[in-house]
Amino acid sequence: MYTIQANPSGTRSLEISEENLATIEKYGLFRHLIDSNGIVDESVLDKLRLNIRSLIASQEEDSKDLLDLCIDVIYHNNMKAFGLQQLIKLYLEWFSKQEPVEEE
Known part of the structure; x- marks a missing residue:
């Protein structure tokens, strides 16, 4: 279980599970999401x-995994642009630590 900061002052946070991150990867939810300016708003x-x-x-x-992601993270009351930016950073860090799956 991971915790991300949901606002700049640090008074709100969100709990992110391994399953949430795996769902983001499974459906490629962050691919082509951010424009070329790189700003998350x-x-x-x-x-x-x-x-x-x-x-x-x-x-x-x-699609229980997507529904769980929505309930726990994406549509959470604390999720704003800052929280999404932190979630993307967490996802990239988590993804880089995953062991590559060898194709046969």
Whole structure:
């Protein structure tokens, strides 16, 4: 379990699980999310929320992992642009530590 800071003053935080990070990786939720300017603002958070909504709507099988991510993180009351920026940093750090899977 990881904890990220959700606002600049540090008074709010979010708990992020390994499963949440694995779901982000599974669906490639951060790919092509941020514009070339590299700024994470509320419009980027809105774009992520719309992308996830679209994924859930188009899923034919169970999408419990996406729903859990939404409830626990993306639609959490404390999630704002600053929190998303911290989540992206955590994800990149987590992803770099994953062992590469060898393809056969």
